[in-house]
Amino acid sequence: MQMRWIAWDTTILVIAYAIHVVGVSAFSQTGWFWIVFTGWGLVLNSFAIVGGLTILRYRLYDIDVVIHRSLLYATLVAIIAVLYLAMIVMIDVGAQRLNAGDPDPWLASLVVALAIALLAQPLRARVEEVLRRRLYGPLNGQREILGRLGLRLEAAIAPSDVLNDVTRSIMDVLRLPHAAVAMLMNGSLDLVAESGTPGAIQFGIPMVYQHERIGELRVTPRGPGDGFSPGDQELLESVARQTAVAAYAMRVSGDLQLARERLVTAREEERRRLRRDLHDGLGAPLAGLTIQSGVIKRLVRSEPVRAEAELDHLQEELRSAIADIRRLVHGLRPPALDEFGLVTALRSRLLAFESKGDGFSTELVATGDDHTLPAAVEVAIYRITEEALTNISRHAAARSATVVLDIAVAVRLEITDDGRGIAPESRVGVGVQSMRERTEELGGTYEIGTRDSAGTRIVVTIPLPNPDIA
Incomplete structure (x- = not known):
């Protein structure tokens, strides 16, 4: 059509x-x-x-491809014809100067044909490169695309807008029928921005940011059988490197939004838990104590012996309520952190695991100053250690565990045991996921694996704020 x-x-x-x-x-x-x-x-x-x-x-028809090929072959024919005539003349003039007589026309033609055959491919590549620059834009196309990308990075509300603009800019500047950006998500490449209609053949240029593969820039050649010149490839590689920055920002933005949603959900779940614990754990017992105190008040004069017994029972109920309050407070933030510091609180928690009497032993090795740690980091390290020791005592069949805490420019926590280790087919449990989330919420890294000898090894690294930065 x-x-x-x-x-x-x-x-x-x-x-x-x-x-x-x-x-x-x-x-x-x-x-x-x-x-x-x-x-x-x-x-x-x-x-x-x-x-x-x-x-x-x-662009109802890709006329630029027709023009490109027509000019290419017409130029090649013209140049080859000129070279052929020039070489024939040079052979004839050389033979006359050497007094060798007229050269054999068949031999001269064969020599010239061989010479042109050797020059044909380099000549074609050179002519094609010149025509590409003339038809599809000079090398400042790179500056134009990167300039647009820089402006979009400054003005865009969403990184996805930048990626869409990049694909359109690549199509306009290089006159391509299709350009797209695919990002690496959950181990597979998913399209996040696309312009034009994809062809049967596509070229992919990896997008790498800080030695990490972010995704792929995909482009369709101008026509069937067409490729990309070294200049075009260099341009696309440069654009892919810059586009990787925007793609990385888009991924980080998505992760941040997901983290915010999880934070809001966790906060509401925590509020619900506190409401339930306060209502069921303290509300009902305190209401019962109020009624019980009224009964004791009436019994003090008429039945003092029974009143004394009721007071003893009331005292037990108050101790239970106080224990519930302490449990709730401990759930919010362990009091030992404020009273003794992180290292002493950890040592006390490790002793609690040893006191269960099943032959399980622990060791704590701590270096650095724990008095200036942020409160969030203290709670995270304490809870991660507590969760790890709980998993070890329940599932690892270990006889001992070692906790190494190093506080410097970052907090590094390493927990090892001599248990059975992690089975290859085992699934990630709630406890492991909780430890990972606590670490990543503070910008840290969480690693878990089986030791070379035996047992499991957990390494948590959480960066600390620089005190020199105001």
Whole structure:
């Protein structure tokens, strides 16, 4: 259908000129011939020219590919013809100067043909590179695309807008039918931005940021059988490197939004838990104690012995309520952290695990100052250690565990045991997921694996804020 547009437009143009020429020849003796035929010719010519401009303007057909190939082969034929004639003349002139007589035409043609065969491929590559620059833009196309990318990074509300603009810019500057950006998500490449219509053949340029593969920039060649010149490849690689920054920002933005949603959900779940614990754990017992105190008040004078017994029972109920309050407070933040510091609180918790009497032993090795740690870091380290020791005592069948805490520019926590280790087919449990989330919430890293000898090894690293930065 696209080819018919060009054929139809060309046919009208040829017919218009033919009618114009024939009319001028047949009626050239009349006095008004030039008005009719000139007007008719201009109308038809204008229609054809406007149609041609419309096709080029709206890219109804990839005419630039046709022009590129036509110019390429026409230029090659012209250059080869000139080289052929020049070499023949040079051989003839050289033979005459050496008084060797006229050279054998067949031998001269064979020598020239071999020379041209050797020069054909390098010559074709050079001519094609020059034509590409002329037709598809000079090397400042790279500066144009990167300039647009920089402006979009400054003004864009969402990183996805930047990626869409990059694909459109690549299509416009390099005159490609399709460009897309795919990001690496959950081990597979997913399209996040696309412009144009993809072709049967696509080229992928890796997008890497800080030695990490972010995704892939995909482009479709201009036509079937077409490729990309070294200059185009260099341009696309440079654009891919810059696009990786925007893609990384988009991924981080998505992770941040997901983290915010999880934080809000966790906060609401914590509020619900506190409400339930306060209502069920303290509300009902305190209401019962209020009623019980009223009963004791009435029994003090009439039945003092029974009143004394009720007071003993009331005292037990109060101790239980106090224990519930302490449990709730411990759930919010362990009091030992504020009273003794992180290291002493950990040592006390390790002793609690040893006191269960099943032969399980622990060791704590701590270095650094724990008095200046942020409160969030203290709670995270304490809870992670507590969760890890709980998992070891329940599932590892270990006889001992070692906790190494190093406080410097970052807090590094390493927990090892001599148990059975982690089975390859085991699934990530709630406890492991909780430890990972606590670490990542503070910008840290969490690693878990089986030791070379035996048992499990957990390494947590949480960065600390720089005190020199105001």
